[in-house]
Amino acid sequence: MSTPGSSEATPVVLPVSQAVLWLAGTTILALALYYFIGVDQGAVSVFGRDMHVHEFVHDARHFLGFPCH
Numbered sequence: 635m636s637t638p639g640s641s642e643a644t645p646v647v648l649p650v651s652q653a654v655l656w657l658a659g660t661t662i663l664a665l666a667l668y669y670f671i672g673v674d675q676g677a678v679s680v681f682g683r684d685m686h687v688h689e690f691v692h693d694a695r696h697f698l699g700f701p702c703h
Contacts, residue, residue: 672700 648656671691688702695702 671695671698 670687671694692702
C-alpha cells in the first residue's frame with residue numbers, strides 16, 4: 635500500500651547485449667587505469683621514455699601501495 639508522496643524503487647532492467655557492452659567497457663577502463671597507475675614505469679612505458687604519465691600518477695601510485703623506484 636503506497637501513500638501519496640512516497641515513491642517505490644523500480645529496478646533497472648538491461649538486455650543481455652547491453653549488459654555485456656557495459657561489462658566489457660568497464661573492464662577495459664579498469665585495466666587501463668590499473669596499467670597507468672600500477673604498471674607504467676616510464677622506462678618500460680607503452681609511450682616510450684616519456685615520463686609525463688608516470689609523474690602525473692606518482693602520488694596515487696604510492697598511496698595505493700605500488701612501488702616505483
